[in-house]
Amino acid sequence: xxxxxxxxxxxxxxxxxxxxxxxxxxxxxxxDLPKERAKDWKEAMLRKMAEVLDKYRSVRLFMDICVxxxxxxxxxxxxxxTGDPKNMPVARADLFRKVYKRYFTLGGKIxxxxxxxxxxxxxxxxxxxTYFYQCSxxxxxxxxxxxxxxxxxxxxxxxxxxxxAGIATKYVTEVVAKVYDTGNNLGIWPPAWKDNCAFLEExxxxxxxxxxxxxxxxxxxxVLLVPPSADNFVNTNTMIGYAxxxxxxxxxxxxxxxxxxxGNFGLFLDYANLKKVNNRVLEAARDLKVKKVxxxx
Amino acid sequence: xxxxxxxxxxxxxxxxxLLVGFLYRFWVWGRTPVPLRIVTTPAPATRVGxxxxxxxxxxxxxxxxxxxxxxxxxxxxFHILLWLVLLxxxxxxxYPIPGWVEGxxxxxxxxxxxxxxxxxxxxxxxxxxxxxxxISIMGDFFSLLLLLSxxxxxxxxxxxxxxxxxxxxxxxxxxxxxxxxxxPSHWLFGLHFLLVMVLFIYFPFSKxxxxxxxxxxxxxxxxxxxxxxxxNPWDFPVAYNPxxxxxxxxxHQELAQTKEGKKE
Numbered sequence: 256x257x258x259x260x261x262x263x264x265x266x267x268x269x270x271x272x273x274x275x276x277x278x279x280x281x282x283x284x285x286x287d288l289p290k291e292r293a294k295d296w297k298e299a300m301l302r303k304m305a306e307v308l309d310k311y312r313s314v315r316l317f318m319d320i321c322v323x324x325x326x327x328x329x330x331x332x333x334x335x336x337t338g339d340p341k342n343m344p345v346a347r348a349d350l351f352r353k354v355y356k357r358y359f360t361l362g363g364k365i366x367x368x369x370x371x372x373x374x375x376x377x378x379x380x381x382x383x384x385t386y387f388y389q390c391s392x393x394x395x396x397x398x399x400x401x402x403x404x405x406x407x408x409x410x411x412x413x414x415x416x417x418x419x420a421g422i423a424t425k426y427v428t429e430v431v432a433k434v435y436d437t438g439n440n441l442g443i444w445p446p447a448w449k450d451n452c453a454f455l456e457e458x459x460x461x462x463x464x465x466x467x468x469x470x471x472x473x474x475x476x477x478v479l480l481v482p483p484s485a486d487n488f489v490n491t492n493t494m495i496g497y498a499x500x501x502x503x504x505x506x507x508x509x510x511x512x513x514x515x516x517x518g519n520f521g522l523f524l525d526y527a528n529l530k531k532v533n534n535r536v537l538e539a540a541r542d543l544k545v546k547k548v549x550x551x552x
Numbered sequence: 553x554x555x556x557x558x559x560x561x562x563x564x565x566x567x568x569x570l571l572v573g574f575l576y577r578f579w580v581w582g583r584t585p586v587p588l589r590i591v592t593t594p595a596p597a598t599r600v601g602x603x604x605x606x607x608x609x610x611x612x613x614x615x616x617x618x619x620x621x622x623x624x625x626x627x628x629x630f631h632i633l634l635w636l637v638l639l640x641x642x643x644x645x646x647y648p649i650p651g652w653v654e655g656x657x658x659x660x661x662x663x664x665x666x667x668x669x670x671x672x673x674x675x676x677x678x679x680x681x682x683x684x685x686x687i688s689i690m691g692d693f694f695s696l697l698l699l700l701s702x703x704x705x706x707x708x709x710x711x712x713x714x715x716x717x718x719x720x721x722x723x724x725x726x727x728x729x730x731x732x733x734x735x736p737s738h739w740l741f742g743l744h745f746l747l748v749m750v751l752f753i754y755f756p757f758s759k760x761x762x763x764x765x766x767x768x769x770x771x772x773x774x775x776x777x778x779x780x781x782x783x784n785p786w787d788f789p790v791a792y793n794p795x796x797x798x799x800x801x802x803x804h805q806e807l808a809q810t811k812e813g814k815k816e
Contacts, residue, residue, distance in 0.1 A: 265682055285795045310786055312584035313770050319577065320765030323692050324627070325684040326619045340686045349687065362757050371689040394592075399619035401609065401627075402762055403592050403771030435796040445798075445806070472807060513803045526587075531790040538800065542807060 262329045263338035270337040275388045275424035282425070282432035286528055289421030296420040297375045301358060303419035304412075308359060313408040318355045320402055321345060327396035327406070333389050341386045344396035344406040350382050351413050380422070387413040388424055392522065415525040423524060430520040431528050434535070439484035439516035448512050451487045455494060467498045469510070472543065476509035479545040481536055483552045484516040508549075514539035517552030558746060559723070560732045566752035573756020574764055581768040587784040595776025602775055610766055626677070630670035636663035637703075644724035664710065667703045671696060691758055698751055705744040713740045 280290040293299045308315045327344040329335065334342040341347060349371075356363030356372035363372030373379060390410040397405035417423060433442045443451070452469035459465050470476060478501070486493040487510075501508045514535045521529030540548050596602050608614060613631075616624040640660025642653050675696045678688045709715060715738040723735035735741065755761070767773060792799050 265686060285793055287793050309584060310587060312581055312586050312768065313590060315584050316581050316765055316768055316770075319581075320759065320762040320769075322759045322762050323684075323687045323689070324616070324623060325681065325687060326616050326623055328683040328687065330619060340683065343683060343687065345687050360757075369690050371691075397592055397771055399615055401613045401616045402766045403609075403615070403769045405590060405592075405771050408590065432796075435792060436798050438798065472810060474807070512806075513798075513800070527788075527790055530787075531792070534790060542804065 260335060263335060265340040266338040267340060269339035270333070270342060270389060271339065271385060273337075273389065274385050275426060278421075278423040278425050278428040282428040283421065283423070285432040285435055286428060286524070288418050288423065288428070288525075292421045296380075296422070299420040300375060300416050303416045304354070304358070307412045307415060308355070311408065311412060313405060314412045317348065317402075317404045317409060318352050321348065321352070321404055324401070326399050326401065327404075330396050330399050331390075331406075332393070332395070333391070337389075339386075341382065342389055344404075347386050347390060348404070348406055348409045350379070350386060351409050354379065380417075383413055383417060384422060387417070411522070414523065418525045427520050427523045431524060431532065434516060434520070434532055438511070438513050438535075440518055440520065441484045441488055441516070443484055443488060443515070445512035448487060448510070448515060452510070455487075455491060455498075458491075459495060459498070465499075467495075467502050469494070469498055470508060471510050472512055473507075473509035474542075475544050476507045477546050478506055478508040479514075479536075479540050479543055479548045480508050480510050481514060481517045481539075481548060481550045481552075482510070483518060486551070487515070509543060509545070511539040511543060513542070517550050555734050555737075558742070558749075559734050562746075562749050563727055563732070566749040570752040570755055574761075577756060577761055578764060578768070581765070585785045586770045586774070587786060589774055589778070589782045590771055591774035591776050592771045593776060595774065597775055597777045599775065602773055606767060606772060609772055623674075623677070626670045626673045630667065630674065633663040633667040633670065636660045637667060637706075640664070644721050645728050647721075647725055661710070664703065664707055668700055668707065671700045671703065675700065695754075695758060695760060698747065698754070702744065702747045702751060705740060705747065709740050709744055713738075715741045 283290045289299075308318075323345055325343075325345065328346075329343075331342055331344050331347075334340075334344075341350065353371060353373040354375055356370050357367055357374045358364075360370070360372070362370040367373070387410050390406060392407035392410055394405055394407045397403050397407070414423070430440045434440060436442070437444050438448075449471050452471050455469050456467065459467055480497060480501075482494065482497065483490075486497070497508075517536075519529060519532045521527075521532040536548060536550065596605055613624055613628055616627060636656060636659055639653065639656055640663070643649050643657070646653065675693070678684050678692060678696070716736055719736040720741065723733060726733045735745075
């Protein structure tokens with residue numbers, strides 16, 4: 256039997272204090288973003304906003320056509336969990352829409368109050384930083400929206416706008432910076448990756464008596480395996496599983512020290528980093544002259 | 553003078569604003585590129601499939617049905633009744649009246665009597681449900697009130713305060729033929745007509761644009777043919793930052809040395 260989830264009653268400001276740690280300068284420098292919040296952050300954000308609105312039809316359309324029917328309101332796990340009304344997808348998008356209306360629509364420019372338009376301010380920015388990082392971009396709301404309005408698109412746009420002004424979270428920026436340094440999210444350096452692979456070979460010989468290889472940076476292998484990096488670090492049974500499977504199938508394979516992580520944290524930051532992190536897979540595949548890429552995560 | 557403006561200038565002005573507004577919005581949405589494939593899955597793989605899904609979305613709101621049965625029922629009832637009412641109104645602008653417009657006359661008449669009910673339900677829902685009240689802004693109430701007053705005035709016009717229909721039709725035909733004449737003076741007809749003009753002017757600036765916007769929505773109008781490469785029209789090359797400790801050049805060096813056996 257299906258038991259419906261209890262829908263919480265709204266509690267204003269319930270998750271307002273749950274904010275991510277701000278980004279650090281050392282990471283921002285490595286991922287080509289302003290190293291700290293820009294002095295002219297309002298202008299920087301508005302410039303980026305205009306650019307985003309001209310580059311993504313989704314964002315502009317979703318700003319314009321939402322009828323606020325509330326079908327998405329009780330579909331977001333962040334709202335179900337906290338009861339904070341700003342975690343309802345429509346209210347989350349409204350944080351962006353307020354600013355959009357104020358600067359980019361006729362109604363908001365001439366009669367802001369009636370159209371619920373609001374200029375960029377410190378308090379709006381705080382709301383953006385809090386609530387746009389309380390969205391996991393799961394797109395559940397878009398399934399229930401009669402127009403397919405996808406709050407993930409708006410969240411991504413808002414994060415991109417904030418990042419352009421040097422505002423981001425440590426969790427995301429640190430991981431992306433780590434990918435460019437070490438090739439993976441966990442920060443495993445190439446020697447450590449090779450050492451881990453050698454250790455697994457030995458371990459497998461000792462425990463199961465199997466003589467399997469865990470090739471690294473082998474040019475000309477058939478398959479490049481891009482696993483979640485944790486597979487070579489904590490979930491080693493999965494890594495052993497890959498080796499056994501490739502052995503049984505008779506496929507030559509390799510991992511790369513340049514690209515050994517399938518997860519892409521650029522998705523939570525901006526398009527350029529999203530692309531850079533993904534491009535790495537392609538570059539590694541070309542360098543190692545493989546025929547196929549098996550991509551986990 | 554006022555009559556001349558309200559019944560001869562305003563109809564053309566408001567219709568022009570509606571049409572130009574629609575086209576302008578379509579132009580803005582149309583010129584904005586779609587960089588990524590963000591279709592809601594499971595998605596049809598062919599264009600015909602997409603068309604069918606869009607028609608379904610526009611006619612019976614399956615996404616809403618999945619999420620909120622009450623909202624679906626009220627929304628669906630309102631839209632379907634609105635279609636009937638609108639199509640019935642064609643009889644005031646066409647001569648001779650086509651058979652199918654004659655055919656839906658009775659249905660459309662009853663639809664007109666019923667249409668305030670779902671509107672009132674939707675309005676009540678905005679006030680009763682605390683979540684929906686939280687997200688509602690003035691525009692949401694204004695649209696509902698405007699539609700309510702249009703439908704109520706229309707119903708009253710047809711039942712209690714009747715006007716001389718032959719003259720109304722003459723006025724409708726004169727508008728269509730671009731030879732407008734001033735209609736008979738009747739306060740309720742004037743109000744009904746005026747409110748519709750207000751709706752026409754308000755329409756393209758408001759959330760009511762969801763009617764046309766649905767068909768531009770990338771999550772609904774894209775195909776689910778994931779085996780085809782999707783090209784981003786404004787894609788740009790990316791380069792690594794020299795600040796990074798393990799830049800691609802260094803990796804290439806390492807790789808070359810390992811291959812040549814210089815290392816290890």
